[in-house]
Amino acid sequence: MINKRFWQGKKVLITGHTGFKGGWLSLWMKHLGAKVSGYSLSPITNKNFFNITKLKNIFEYDFRKNIQNMNDLSKAVKKIKPQIIFHLAAQPQVLESYNNPYNTVLSNTMGTTNILEIGRKFKFVKSIVIITTDKVYKNNERKIKFNEDDPLGGDDLYSSSKASADIITLSYLTSFYKNKKCGLAVARAGNCIGGGDWTKYRILTDCSNSFLKNKNLIIRNPKSKRPWQHVFEPLLGYIMLGEKIFKNKYKKFNGAWNFGPNVSNHVNVEQFAKILKRKMKSNSKLIVRLKKNDKREKTQLDLKSQKSKKLLGWRSFLNINQTLQLTADWYLAFKKDQNMFEVSKRQVKDFMKHNFL
Numbered sequence: 001m002i003n004k005r006f007w008q009g010k011k012v013l014i015t016g017h018t019g020f021k022g023g024w025l026s027l028w029m030k031h032l033g034a035k036v037s038g039y040s041l042s043p044i045t046n047k048n049f050f051n052i053t054k055l056k057n058i059f060e061y062d063f064r065k066n067i068q069n070m071n072d073l074s075k076a077v078k079k080i081k082p083q084i085i086f087h088l089a090a091q092p093q094v095l096e097s098y099n100n101p102y103n104t105v106l107s108n109t110m111g112t113t114n115i116l117e118i119g120r121k122f123k124f125v126k127s128i129v130i131i132t133t134d135k136v137y138k139n140n141e142r143k144i145k146f147n148e149d150d151p152l153g154g155d156d157l158y159s160s161s162k163a164s165a166d167i168i169t170l171s172y173l174t175s176f177y178k179n180k181k182c183g184l185a186v187a188r189a190g191n192c193i194g195g196g197d198w199t200k201y202r203i204l205t206d207c208s209n210s211f212l213k214n215k216n217l218i219i220r221n222p223k224s225k226r227p228w229q230h231v232f233e234p235l236l237g238y239i240m241l242g243e244k245i246f247k248n249k250y251k252k253f254n255g256a257w258n259f260g261p262n263v264s265n266h267v268n269v270e271q272f273a274k275i276l277k278r279k280m281k282s283n284s285k286l287i288v289r290l291k292k293n294d295k296r297e298k299t300q301l302d303l304k305s306q307k308s309k310k311l312l313g314w315r316s317f318l319n320i321n322q323t324l325q326l327t328a329d330w331y332l333a334f335k336k337d338q339n340m341f342e343v344s345k346r347q348v349k350d351f352m353k354h355n356f357l
């Protein structure tokens, strides 16, 4: 499913490499033998995957610049000369988009547009994968599953800026990339979890902070059901896409793709916390404190991933137990002060081995 020979020595640029998903993707690329470079702002949380794994060491170039700035981005790209770009740099939070709407819109729409312009400008770029989200779909809360052709929308500025980025990407594809020797795809996935995510407002951050120190965990929306997915699963989809659209040889792989989790992975927040607490061998108490219905974040939606399964051969392999076990193992190793670069690399290797990748 991944052609390891393809990735050997490929020059890859990952935007958002200092973040949770971008960090894991960078490590995976390095494991596959690619020459990885990054372009992002520096990590904003004290604890973060990038610093804890000492990831800095793997990069050919490590640019800490704003994706909104086309000049800085162009200069960086001229040095890196990437053949493949994975674009993950973004303001990725719904709640943060209420605090910083202007920055959210600029980072998510202009950042993406800048990357698309880079692909037009530089001939050495042969494939671009733009990462958006399941929140790009017009969500009227009727709990339907979305496929790639469903209408896009978004009420909050995170969702609408990502939907805009998605629409802009598809528009660039039709207008400029159809006959280029560079493929262009957009990948949509939902909330994912895994070791090393300390992003604000995420349940995993609250859980790991409590469970690592045996402190009480306050749960405010216990019955809210989410489709939990390990970060390796969407990343696998991004990697498969990056390879398939290379040089635009197989045009059917351009365009939009969903990478949703196993249906059996839907558990509510309270169940999620209970299972993770057990796996992290914690004595924390779970305290449920119901909050008034906060409509700012829409109820979770589901993705139909038949297209990815049928055409790409992508699969969602991990059930909820395996997803939480991998996550708990990472945090427990961190607690024991183990070498987190090696621990993380081993998790990627094991995931590939067990799934015959």
Ligand SMILES: NC(=O)c1ccc[n+]([C@@H]2O[C@H](COP(=O)([O-])OP(=O)(O)OC[C@H]3O[C@@H](n4cnc5c(N)ncnc54)[C@H](O)[C@@H]3O)[C@@H](O)[C@H]2O)c1
Pocket (backbone or CB within 6 Å): 015, 016, 017, 018, 019, 020, 021, 022, 039, 040, 041, 042, 043, 065, 066, 067, 068, 087, 088, 089, 090, 091, 092, 107, 111, 131, 132, 133, 134, 189, 190, 191, 192, 193, 199
């Ligand atoms: N984590 C999830 O569950 C999830 C779900 C769906 C989609 N996504 C998407 O995946 C991508 C990565 O998300 P994440 O969870 O790793 O987020 P993260 O916050 O951990 O990482 C975001 C990255 O983007 C960089 N960044 C932000 N604004 C920037 C700017 N103006 N200029 C340059 N770099 C900037 C940050 O420095 C960081 O490297 C985002 O595009 C997000 O929308 C994430």
